[in-house]
Amino acid sequence: MSLQRKIKFLALPALLLAFWLLQPRSFAATPAVGEKAADFTLKTPDGQPVRLFELTGNSRVVLIVLRGYPGYQCPYCVRQVHDVIEHAAEFQAAKAEVLLVYPGPPAELDQHAKEFLAKQNPLPAGVHLVIDPDYSFTNLYGLRWNAEHETAYPSTFIIDGSKTVVFRKVSKGHGDRTNSAEILSELKQAR
Secondary structure, three states: OOHHHHHHHHHHHHHHHHHHHHOOOOOOOOOOOOOEOOOOEEEOOOOOEEEHHHHOOOOEEEEEEOOOOOOOOOHHHHHHHHHHHHOHHHHHHOOEEEEEEEEOOOOOHHHHHHHHOOOOOOOOOOEEEEEEOOOHHHHHOOOEOOOOOOOEOOEEEEEOOOOEEEEEEEOOOOOOOOOHHHHHHHHHHOO
16 A cells, blocks of 8 residues: 555544544533532422522532432432431531432423322422433533433532532442431531
8 A cells, every 4th residue: 555545544534533532522520529510400390490509599508319210210219318308407407408300301200200209298498309301410410320221320419608519429329329417417527
């Protein structure tokens, strides 16, 4: 093969690789401790908007990402939310709002979220559940668990009044979730 043919043969793949590398990426990184949290607005199952930065204006926010609706109600999520609700008064005393994110496929996600809350409704003051039907938040925070019967990596963040992440735990499996005792301990340390 002549030198000119070798150059032509290698030029196209090199150009394609360069083009791909220079494209903006839509892959978001999960915010680390010490980084600013990205703002977002999601709606409750009843259609009421909830904005993260409005909640952080008056208090800290415990942001809990559930698996939501991966085709069934996750028993680990049910247990975790029940634990949070049982300790709602303690979260309120610690001046923390709890924001639960329930992701899943858009079809009837609001209805699935209402079913999820059937035994928990109404939620106590300071505890909010929002849905993420198009994974906009889940992708923004780099938490999309893109596998069959999965939605998001179960995660917990504590975000302070300056909108900075002061605690983060991301589980790469169904279990290993934060519980209220662990979160409340972190809230006391992060004063």
